[in-house]
Amino acid sequence: MKKVFMIAHQFPPVAGSGVQRTSKFVKYLPGLGYEPIVFTIKPLKKNIDKSLEADIDPKIKVIRSKPFSIEQKDGLLGIIGKIIAYKLLLPDHMWLWYRFNRKKAYNYVKENNIDLIYSTSSPYSGHLMGLYIKKKLPKVKWIVDFRDEWTNNPYILDKNYNVIRKAIEKKMERKVAYTCDQFITNTPLMLKAFLKDYDIGNKSYVIPNGFDKDDFDGFNREFPNNKKMNITYSGAIYGRTKPDAFFLALKQAIENKVIDENKIIVKIIGSYSPKLVDRMNAIFPYEKVLRFLPYMPHKESVGKLLEADVLLFIIGIGKGSEKIYTGKIFEYFYANRPMIAMVPENSVAGDIIEETNTGELCGNDDPDSIYKVITQMFHQWEKGQLVHQPNWEEISKYERAMLTQRLVDVFDNAFSQKG
Numbered sequence: 001m002k003k004v005f006m007i008a009h010q011f012p013p014v015a016g017s018g019v020q021r022t023s024k025f026v027k028y029l030p031g032l033g034y035e036p037i038v039f040t041i042k043p044l045k046k047n048i049d050k051s052l053e054a055d056i057d058p059k060i061k062v063i064r065s066k067p068f069s070i071e072q073k074d075g076l077l078g079i080i081g082k083i084i085a086y087k088l089l090l091p092d093h094m095w096l097w098y099r100f101n102r103k104k105a106y107n108y109v110k111e112n113n114i115d116l117i118y119s120t121s122s123p124y125s126g127h128l129m130g131l132y133i134k135k136k137l138p139k140v141k142w143i144v145d146f147r148d149e150w151t152n153n154p155y156i157l158d159k160n161y162n163v164i165r166k167a168i169e170k171k172m173e174r175k176v177a178y179t180c181d182q183f184i185t186n187t188p189l190m191l192k193a194f195l196k197d198y199d200i201g202n203k204s205y206v207i208p209n210g211f212d213k214d215d216f217d218g219f220n221r222e223f224p225n226n227k228k229m230n231i232t233y234s235g236a237i238y239g240r241t242k243p244d245a246f247f248l249a250l251k252q253a254i255e256n257k258v259i260d261e262n263k264i265i266v267k268i269i270g271s272y273s274p275k276l277v278d279r280m281n282a283i284f285p286y287e288k289v290l291r292f293l294p295y296m297p298h299k300e301s302v303g304k305l306l307e308a309d310v311l312l313f314i315i316g317i318g319k320g321s322e323k324i325y326t327g328k329i330f331e332y333f334y335a336n337r338p339m340i341a342m343v344p345e346n347s348v349a350g351d352i353i354e355e356t357n358t359g360e361l362c363g364n365d366d367p368d369s370i371y372k373v374i375t376q377m378f379h380q381w382e383k384g385q386l387v388h389q390p391n392w393e394e395i396s397k398y399e400r401a402m403l404t405q406r407l408v409d410v411f412d413n414a415f416s417q418k419g
Helices: 017-032 050-055 075-088 095-111 125-136 163-179 188-197 244-255 274-283 298-307 328-335 348-356 367-382 392-398 400-416
Strands: 002-007 034-041 061-065 116-121 141-146 182-185 204-206 229-234 264-270 290-294 310-314 339-342 359-362
Touching (some): 002 095, 017 050, 050 298, 125 141, 125 163, 141 163, 182 188, 182 400, 244 264, 244 274, 264 298, 274 290, 298 328, 328 348, 328 392
Parallel strands (some): 002 116, 116 141, 141 182, 182 204, 229 310, 339 359
């Protein structure tokens, strides 16, 4: 069995959607001929989800390194740490983790007959660690996996970094792109953007996120018999991700008496700021309709999806947003509930929803189109005729086990190439 050294800053029990791509690969790789060795951080007290560790076989070797997270300090030190981490360190706040752990990672690869290195981002410092090892051990194959773009990442573009920082990070990105043996992105449009900048088409692949059927074990995936139509959003709300237009449309439907406020409930589950709660309550003054629930363990959040009649999906508007479809969308598919999908025009999210026939597309800044979809679904629900006919053949392409096989194909291709 070949050994793959997996550099993954985000790994269970750390919480969040970015964790699951790597943890699911680790879960299924041993059955496909590869032994994963994970190089990650010692988990901090904050942002922990122990339920995610259920995917990791205790036999898997996980090397936990000191995170050097200066931004996690309390009080004044934390404020200073955040300024240093987010304003001064390049390419991201995990540069110290990379800088002070790279020799440890390199020594392990050198001394333990590692066949292949896999690094995943974000944080992008993980790729710098892979680059460091590759330069010292050029015969070891190196695969990079971009869950999100780097210099063209929509959320990074919104930060308006200065010209010098942009140039430095572009140089880092270029070195990673041209030095790695194989290059993976999360969506087709993401890869297309990279190929505009770098001539790496002969070693590039798209492997999307997906869903794991095992996460739904023990739950009933049949439609619930709710007394109120339950619309649920699960995930983080930050930056461009804004539910404002949805609540403006729902407010209008209630005021027009097209939807009975006593027969509908909307649940927002996940990570969000107090400012968002205040803004939504100001936009939508129906307290008994809107409920905010905090981040919950992944298994519990899956159960909340299955309690819903309709799922709300949001991709924010802005440059580059058309290239994103997030990891949550695939769990939505397998949850077997129709979606109200607020997505940009000509987006990969819109394309995949249409291909799987899993929801109705609405303009993120178009309350009128959202109004139409909400009222249509509500009337169908009232009659017990909520329409949902997903394309399961298309959805099956996104099972985690199948996606891990695609990753193994990339690994195998790396060994088949000379150099």
